[in-house]
Amino acid sequence: MKTRLLLSLCLVLTLSFQAHAQFKVQKGKTANTVAKAAESSDKKLLYSLCGEMSGAAIGKEQDWEQRFYIRIPAKQWKGCKITNVEIGLGFDVGKDSYVFISKDVEKEPVVKQYFQCDTIVPPPYEEDDEREIIGWKNVPLDEAYVIDSDDDLYIGWYTVQVDFWYGPCAIDWDDPASNGNLGSLRRVGKEKWTYVQLEHNPLIRVTVEGDNIPQNHLRTIYYSADELYYKPGETVYVETTIKNEGALPVTSFEVTYQMNQDAPVTKQITDVNLEPMEVYDYVVEAPVNDEGKGNLKVTLSNPNGKPDDFIESTTTLINSFGCLAKGLQKNVIVEEIVSTKEDKCPEATKIIMDAIDKCDRKENVIFIQNHAIAKDEYKIKGYSWFNEIFPISPFIPAVNIDHKSAIPGTLMPADENETTQATSEMFLVDENFGKYLETCLDEEDVYFSLDMDCEPIYDEVIGQNVLQIKIDAKPAIEGLFPDIYQSSMALLLIEDKVVGQQAGADGEYIHNGIPRAFINDENPDVAYLGDEIKIPRNGQLIEATYPIPDKTWNMDNLKLVCYIVDANMDVRNAVACPVKPIEQGVKKETVENDFAINCKDGTLHIDGNFDKARIFSISGQTLMETNDTNINVSRLEKGIYCILIQKDNRFVSKKFIIQ
Incomplete structure (x- = not known):
């Protein structure tokens, strides 16, 4: 009977599905023609979180609905209007595509602007030639959208992929900006969207117009620490990307950063000339001394020597790293691989067991005595790999610790008369096994x-x-x-x-x-x-x-x-x-009182209607199997035994004592 893992909560299945529902990236040639909206001015801002067109696109498969969008901090433009959205089109675009503006991607968009797709066709290409992506497309809104609340806005576009392989959305090759690399997808006919963080940024630019557009405004749109865990005294390196979201160029500004409760540090940046929507990469270097989750506060100020026009979004709290003097102790799996050809397996097993018993961290050792190769009755699915690598058992017995590569100094036979450095993850058992085990336990901290x-x-x-x-x-x-x-x-x-x-x-x-x-x-x-x-x-x-x-x-x-x-x-x-x-826990397959047993004078009597009974030693060894109601147990030694009684598909186990 094939058994299967049944999930009472669909967490594993959901995670597995998300892993298989990712967008795919395809490379091509950059489009030669680029349509662009009007450039930024003091009353117009061409807002984007993406870089330049890269000649690449993302998608899933034919007949998948897909949405690509960015999340913009609309509060800083309250009262302004969104008049136009530019999108980067990939290799093919389906009909009934539209640009949308939404306050909640789970709900119907507040703006849905369809755009003509039947004239958008991929540029011609030879079969062996690299395909060229379509390029930028302007989608003016029939009615400008007035930003009327403090809610962030999701702005992007929807389509159904028509090409089996080549995706519809053009991307850059930049690191994903915060809130700038969002996507979701579902099969046509399905209701639930799967939400995905994209590897790069979809090409989307939004035209914002109004009288109160910030003139001087900087914001950190991306950050990444070089490690997840640090030890006290180590330096944290955080890469940040700073974007000029104001309408004026920026020629100077200040960066102030503070690690936990340490004194803040301010750096003056003067070697810049950031046009609107251009970015500046800056690496923050700060030592961390306090154990626990890190808190690095980065504040941008004084663009062009003037107060920032929207100070609310100039400070970023970075807590995507931590500090520990020592990580957690890893648990190690020791797996003994045994073959039928070796006459010293018991001695090898004793070496392994003694090493584990003498280990000061034996509670962190998990022992598996794998007889998948040794005896057919122990063979289970999942170990065919061992048979492929060792079809003739080149050395026996062997030990596999945590699927690691071989420990230096371990030898394995190359032929009948010589040995060579082990290149597999298996190694022979010898008296030094205890040292091997300690090495594995000491090898690394885990987090x-x-x-x-x-x-x-x-x-x-x-x-x-x-x-x-x-x-x-x-x-x-x-x-x-x-x-x-x-x-x-x-x-x-x-x-x-x-x-x-x-x-x-x-x-x-x-x-x-x-x-x-x-x-x-x-x-x-x-x-x-x-x-x-x-x-x-x-x-x-x-x-x-x-x-x-x-x-x-x-x-x-x-x-x-x-x-x-x-x-x-x-x-x-x-x-x-x-x-x-x-x-x-287990509900008996029949009522306990359906059967009664009595052991007296070397005879075990079973009272009840049953098909078969099996007697086991306390260690689990099968001693006998019978369908008699009176079983002769006089030859069994004194001690505790177990009997498993079966009727149809129902089982009852009982213990009895031979005095």
Whole structure:
């Protein structure tokens, strides 16, 4: 039976969808013809947040509705009029497109100005030639819009993509301006929009006219710190982009910045000549000493030596960084890979277990004893990768720590008689493994934690026992969850105290951390890579349920392992938690009193109508299976045992004692 991760809150699915619903960038040639509205004057401002035309455009796919827009601080132009909107058109534009002005993008626009599209066609190009984008288009408003409130305005345009691949909206190559790189998209016929921060700025210019346009006004439209976390005493470098939003050129101004409660610092900038809407890049350098979330206040003042005409938007608070003397301790996954050809697997396992036991941070070590290669009965989907890399088991046993690259000094066989530097992420187990483990634990601080809870419950909707899973991903400092490039999350169920054969050895051994199932299934054959997820800056609480596929699993010995990996397959952090005891959550598939057991004089009697019963040791080993109501248990040693009684699709487990 194929099992699937069911989400009680659609957080993971939503995040995954957003990751796949991004706009695509296509490169082309810059248009030769550019239509422009009248230039700025003392009573007219051509407002934009974009740079120059780049010869590139964005879009999604054919038959996707798309909106591209900027958010403008309209309060500074209250009483003025918006008379014209210029938009940069990409490679193809659909009919029924329009420019809009809105106070809330979730609601109907206050202005909707359709523009003619049937005459807008892509410039001709040869099949092997680079396509040329269409260029700028003026869209005058039939009726000028008067800015009548303090509300910010969303101004942009709407279209439906007509080309299968080439997008409709021209962009620049500049860093995205604050509030200047906004977009949303949805399939034709759908109701819900997906909102996206674009990688670059859509080409949009807005003509504002009136008597009270600010003549001298500067505003920070973009900022970015070079790191997310700093240590006390380190210098924070923040790149800022300052825009002249006044009607007059600016030849000088001042920048004042203050880190936390430190004394403010003022710098005089005189080497500028900023025309209206031109920008100036400035790097703020400020040491940070206080632990916690940073607060860097940047204020612009005195353009041309005069007071700013709209002082309300001249100060920017930058708190997109933090300071910690030490990050959080990372949890490390130690995964033992075993083959059937090695006769020293038990010794290797002992080396690993002893190293973990002696480690002063063993609570930060998660052990997985992966027998996916060793024994078919342990093989699960998601580990086919190991078989591809090691089809003939070149060295055994091997250990994989956190999908990391090999530790320097580790050797692996090149052929029968020589060794070479290991280039894979696997390495042989030897007596130095304890040092390897300490190296991994010391390797790096992390700046987010994973907490997890897992308990069995009965899902009334699907009529089945499920695992209810809660994963809490938290940043070390509130609002500062690290960016993880192409991050994915994997969820693996493992079972302890599994009794069975050891590869290359006689007899039975107790195995811990045996993989039972990956319960993320975006790509089951490589499930160890996880499913794509994007965790926001504030962290994420993820709730999910997973149908229990095998009633014989010893729930008391199950653990759930969760880890997040990046594009390089580095495990950024991990967590493991035991599945809570069945008695706390799972609804029995039949009433407990339907069956009664009594163990006396070497015989276990089952009272009730059942199909099959299995007796397990307390460690989970199957000892016998029968459908008799009187079971001879006289050969079993004294101790505690468990019996699992099955009737149709219903199960009851009971413990009994042999005295």
